[in-house]
Amino acid sequence: MPYHDRPRTLREVLRTLTLASAALLSHPAVAAPIQSGLWTLLKYAGRDYLPLEQVGRFYGFGGVQRSGAGFVIGSGDRTLRGAADSSDLHISRIKCILSYPVTEISGILCISRVDLVKLVEPVLRPFKIEGASRVDSVVLDAGHGGSDCGAVGRLGDEKTFTLDVALRASDLLARAGYKVVLTRSSDEYVALEDRVRVANRLPAALFISIHFNSGGLGTGVETYAMSPRGVPSMSVDSAPVAEFVAYPGNARDSENAALATATHAALVARSGMFDRGIKRSRFFVLREASLPGVLMEAGFLSNPEDMHRIASPWYRQQVAGAILEAVRNYRRAVGGQTV
Numbered sequence: 001m002p003y004h005d006r007p008r009t010l011r012e013v014l015r016t017l018t019l020a021s022a023a024l025l026s027h028p029a030v031a032a033p034i035q036s037g038l039w040t041l042l043k044y045a046g047r048d049y050l051p052l053e054q055v056g057r058f059y060g061f062g063g064v065q066r067s068g069a070g071f072v073i074g075s076g077d078r079t080l081r082g083a084a085d086s087s088d089l090h091i092s093r094i095k096c097i098l099s100y101p102v103t104e105i106s107g108i109l110c111i112s113r114v115d116l117v118k119l120v121e122p123v124l125r126p127f128k129i130e131g132a133s134r135v136d137s138v139v140l141d142a143g144h145g146g147s148d149c150g151a152v153g154r155l156g157d158e159k160t161f162t163l164d165v166a167l168r169a170s171d172l173l174a175r176a177g178y179k180v181v182l183t184r185s186s187d188e189y190v191a192l193e194d195r196v197r198v199a200n201r202l203p204a205a206l207f208i209s210i211h212f213n214s215g216g217l218g219t220g221v222e223t224y225a226m227s228p229r230g231v232p233s234m235s236v237d238s239a240p241v242a243e244f245v246a247y248p249g250n251a252r253d254s255e256n257a258a259l260a261t262a263t264h265a266a267l268v269a270r271s272g273m274f275d276r277g278i279k280r281s282r283f284f285v286l287r288e289a290s291l292p293g294v295l296m297e298a299g300f301l302s303n304p305e306d307m308h309r310i311a312s313p314w315y316r317q318q319v320a321g322a323i324l325e326a327v328r329n330y331r332r333a334v335g336g337q338t339v
């Protein structure tokens with residue numbers, strides 16, 4: 001690669017590196033890192049990695065400051081914070097769970113290319129996502145319903161609480177001037193295919209699926225975005241082969257990450273719950289939706305403390321408020337108008 005050909009945007013960088021990577025793959029005996037302008041591409045466990053030092057420089061954050069296994073890049077509101085061999089990465093104040101841990105390769109702290117492109121970039125620069133600002137409506141998907149109760153809690157079922165949050169959020173969004181479509185508005189069973197069909201009819205909408213968690217004494221809130229192609233899911237939702245399929249939801253990888261950021265920030269702030277981070281999955285509604293989408297898990301019905309909060313109308317109003325804030329934050333972040 002010509003050294004003087006300095007790429008200006010991340011997209012250019014990645015195009016250049018993809019070519020370089022293909023060249024490396026055709027010469028598997030070549031183990032040396034690939035240099036292109038600012039960037040050095042390293043191979044580890046069959047994946048592409050980039051030095052965090054270069055990532056910090058690219059975004060104007062400055063160099064990596066290390067303390068034991070931990071590191072920080074940047075200061076104030078513009079930081080990347082994590083640790084070697086850990087998948088937890090705080091991008092500014094947003095806790096994200098990387099698809100692959102930060103890895104030290106020959107003494108250099110590196111992030112996987114897929115995490116850089118599909119997570120760090122859209123979280124830090126959502127305004128770079130083309131066409132993302134066209135949003136005039138919101139599809140609210142109350143999880144479960146009818147014969148499908150979802151998680152069962154002593155103070156109520158998941159299906160009841162998700163519908164209550166959806167109705168509250170619908171009211172807030174409508175009053176703020178958004179067109180709102182509900183995948184269900186009563187205690188009825190709606191097939192996943194029908195939920196997605198409703199959503200995919202709207203050309204300029206966001207899709208927000210509302211759920212509550214269960215599983216032992218787990219606690220806190222988490223937000224799922226569709227797994228990019230080739231990375232593992234963090235939930236039990238599909239066969240491993242699905243990793244290599246490009247689903248309709250993958251056409252919105254960048255918007256999905258930006259919407260997850262807006263949603264999770266609002267959910268953590270409003271709920272006051274433990275922050276479990278932004279995660280990846282191939283839940284049916286995320287992989288088949290052709291519009292930007294997220295799935296929120298707003299607490300654990302299997303945890304007595306979480307359950308008491310979820311059962312309180314005040315808490316559910318906070319979650320509904322977080323959904324309105326998420327939509328507003330997303331539109332502001334991608335450079336669209338604010339309502």
Ligand SMILES: [Zn+2]
Nearest residue numbers: 143150211212
């Ligand atoms: Zn659920």
